[in-house]
Amino acid sequence: MSKGLVDLCIESATKNSSTIDKWRRQRRTLERMPPHLAQALLRRLLDRRLVSPSLLEVFQYCIEEIDLKGETPVDAEWMAYLGAFRYLRMLNVADCRGINSSALWAITGMNSLKELDLSRCVKFTDTGVAHLLSISNLEKLHLSETGLTANGVAHLSLLKKLSVLDLGGLPVTDMALRSLQVLTKLEYLDLWGSKVTDEGVTVLKLFPKLSYLNLAWTSVTKLPNLPSLTCLNMSKCTIHSIFKGESDIKTLKLEKLLVPGATFSKIHDAFSFIELTGLRFLDMSNSSVDDFWFLSKLEALVHLDLSFSKIGDDSLKLIARVGGNVKVLNLSNTRVSSAGIGTIVGNVPNIEILLLSHTDINDLALPYIGLMPSLRAVDFSNTKIKGLTDFAQHESDQVPSLTALQNLRHLERLNLEETQLKDEALWPLSSLHGLHTLSLKSNFLTDISLATLSSLSGLKFLALRGAVLTNSGLDSFNTPPLLEILDLRDCWLLTEQAISMFCQNHPKIEVRHEQAKNYFNDHSSAIRGNVKNSHRKSKRTKMPLVRSRLQKEGFVDERLKYSRQELLELQFSPLSRVTLHNHNVLPKMLTE
Missing domain, CATH: 3.80.10.10 (Ribonuclease Inhibitor)
Structure with a gap:
């Protein structure tokens, strides 16, 4: 396919350092460049390792979003130039190890900035939080695996406009979580690997708009009723109950549940307060479950991952009952055989991805799979075929x-x-x-x-x-x-x-x-x-x-x-x- 005029122009402008020197003198020509074209030009320069901190100056009037994730050279000098960007709405410096707390001084008070990603910038600590608090219009903030402590997290309560907050991998305590209860606009909260407990998560009821919650790798065993939640991740948790409240009202909006590697004390108790008929995505890989009764309730199911579980041919009959909408089915490393595949033929008409790696299936399963015309991806690796x-x-x-x-x-x-x-x-x-x-x-x-x-x-x-x-x-x-x-x-x-x-x-x-x-x-x-x-x-x-x-x-x-x-x-x-x-x-x- 031939390249368009815009692609050819960008290609010509990013040949090498000498071509950059030529058009750099004409910085006024970039001031009115449409943001999406300016971002494409900058992306090409970054890919070719042709960007120096001073070169960023020519983009300060036309760039709205900058993704510098993983760019090793990015440090305080780069941030000094980025601080002059007039219309910057999104800045991603995740995995930039040269970013520390003092480097954020350059973007202090940048009211245009609405989204900032500092994930895995390990040198960013509590001392840098003050710089963040001056960016009052922040709506999305990603701080996972930085150097923040629970004290630093508590101060984030002043960012009242936050709707997305990623604190994954940080030592967030129950007290620090309670300090965030004033952030009533929160829709997305990531607390994986934190120190929150069953007592601390009760405060989550005060977030009326919360739709995404990640509690993976925590000690949380039971979760209160959160009516607005649509996606829940409790991977590697020991689960007693989900959404158990004072009343028998079930959470109706949950569409996505991820519990890979989770341990269930009683699977019936854990799921009894979830409206399973609305669940579209379920990941129970590596789980300890041996009773799959709940599968017959998943009428809206689209994605099902049961890899590394104890499911066998008999339980596949339950999937056959509700397989009309299933598009992704992962049965890798299970006890499923060719006979089991035969039970779902004709009952999963829309299946597109079927993963059967490390199972006992052999060539007898192939005629069954040939009757699934919508398939786009199949994994037969490490089987008896x-x-x-x-x-x-x-x-x-x-x-x-x-x-x-x-x-x-x-x-x-x-x-x-x-x-x-x-x-x-x-x-x-x-x-x-x-x-x-x-x-x-x-x-x-x-x-x-x-x-x-x-x-x-x-x-x-x-x-x-x-x-x-x-x-x-x-x-x-x-x-x-x-x-x-x-x-x-x-x-x-x-x-x-x-x-x-x-x-x-x-x-x-x-x-x-x-x-x-x-x-x-x-x-x-x-x-x-x-x-x-x-x-x-x-x-x-x-x-x-x-x-x-x-x-x-x-x-x-x-x-x-x-x-x-x-x-x-x-x-x-x-x-x-x-x-x-x-x-x-x-x-x-x-x-x-």
């Missing part, structure tokens, strides 16, 4: 089970790592032209698989880890036109020379391999430094790809002759560097 049916009498008569996935026209991401797939099982994937991410990891895959997958025209990410790929196989790989990342880690037969040659022939593709040596990053830097450099065009003709007939050729895995040590020694053998004369021609078994 072989890609070939087991019920054939002779190995040569086995049918590729992945054929069942050909009905999934919307499938974009597929993970088959750590399965028992072989080359002859992969050919059905060649028809999944909508696939843009494919992850494979198997010791049974060879150059033949690489050739088979070359027909996936929409592929952007391809992982073929641990495969027995050769230098000649990589050299003859006809790369999909949109491929951006090729992950070949643990393909130990590939040499540094072969990887280097591939990178030179395909400069737009990032290769991940032990021998890659950051070639892609070095090349990308060179491109950013000189936008006039043109990419080398591939002169290879597209290789024909026809269904593999390995079974008819009686394919023999020659690796069985060698020990692993002998195979490692072959990596450095002269034979591994031999390039075939007709390297663009597929083996006979693939072209028949």
